[in-house]
Amino acid sequence: MKRLFSVALGILTAIGGFVDIGDLVTNAVVGSRFGLGLAWVVLVGVVGICVFAQMSGRVAAVSGRATFEIIRERLGPRAGLANLGASFLINLLTLTAEIGGVALALQLATSVDPLLWMPVAAFGVWIAVWRARFRLLENVTGLLGLTLIVFAVALFMLAPDWNALAGQALQRGTPQDEPVATYWFFAVALFGAAMTPYEVFFFSSGAIEERWTEKDLATSRLNVLVGFPLGGLLSIAIAGCAAVVLLPASIDVTSLSQVVLPVADAGGKVALAFAIVGILAATFGAALETTLSSGYTLAQYFGWSWGKFRRPAKAARFHLSMIICLFVAVAILATGVDPIVVTEFSVVFSAVALPLTYLPILIIANDREYMGDRVNGRGMNAIGTVYLVIILIAAIAAIPLLIITGGGA
């Protein structure tokens, strides 16, 4: 019974933890401009993150070490540094976006300027990382993030023309009023949002925090293979709500306040309250994950003592690096930069950094020295390789598309 509860909890937190500010904003932007025309990208992204998160969790459970630690050892300090540089910078950008997201969610509830909420949000993240137990962090934010299901409920309450939505989802090519480059820019952004690098590093380091062994592999696989796809459905529901309410009104999403308007339209104040709580939990949870991932990547590369299972005094550099990252994030936001713009850049640059994150994982998952008999099978390698090709194409195309489309303007 206890095991069943643990599995259910893992799945629920995976659903709630899948959506972050990048998913929220990008899906709403895409829904308001393309309807469900890019829903296929979410499906591709979800399968990709399932493949690599599962691989990364298996590496951690079998070897008893976090993926990043092994990458440095297996591929050497130079390749490890390239991996660290790309992952860390993207992670920092994502952390900045998430802190901004928490502030914007608090603004929706209070109408107080987000600039005032940003330091409060960062302090809240720091105190949670410093004091709270790992499992508590994961479960509370994941379960509260589940209130985002209100987007799926809202979609049904809006009583859309399902045939029209299905038509958008199955439509080939771009809508007539949108340039082809813009369509592909958002496809890459959506893919980057679904496959954000921090998710795998957090998943792998979390496995060490929770002391996974080979016995936990089935639970881990279930969490990933059920939780993430259901999280992907939430993403599609967010795009769907925007497609039903905002697209016909010619409203292109540029702020978080627009993302929640369809929910209020469908379910009034009660639904809106659920949406705000969900956004707050999702962004706060992702801020915790990105903060921890910053510490994990640095500590694992430089060989520092790390982990929430150690007291802060026993992992001082790990905790200090996270505090510095939070300061940097708040400093970036204090310049007055729009958190939504930071979010849009973070998902695009995530796409650029994807090969440096996922190629090493594929290599290590095939190394018998670390994995023994638990190396990838042929099927997994075939899927992994196909995904690496997709990831490479997305990475190469991201910056030119960003410039050509003026950031999807």
Place this chain on the structure above:
Amino acid sequence: MSRSRRASARERPHAAVIVVTFAVAASLLTACTNPGAEFDRAVEQGSTAVETARLAVALERDGRTFASTTTTALEDARRELVDAASAVAETDAESPSDAALRADLLDALALGVTAVNEALDAMAGIGTLDAVEPALDEAEEALDALGAPGGTR
């Protein structure tokens, strides 16, 4: 092949890359500063903001949102309108028709800002939301006229 010829053969692709890079950069810069493109973008940005304000006000009047959420949506809409107006105001005209369009567009965006400000005032207890709808309609009509084919071109 002599050494100098080999060297120039190696340099030729570099020169081609530089020329192509300059051409792409120049075309991108031209696109960025093209008044027509800038005006089109501003019309779209303004229309989106006005429609957002309309939706937020409608939901508020129906009692379907929190005042804090409506206020935030309206403030965001106002920021978009001000950004659009600022971008238009800073665009250099290339012809007398560009200059006239810029003036019309600034007027239309100002109507949008006024309407959204009226809504924000109403949220703060100054005036009522009933008066906001006609003001938003007027701003939308003005922007639509400029957004129609040939409007900003």
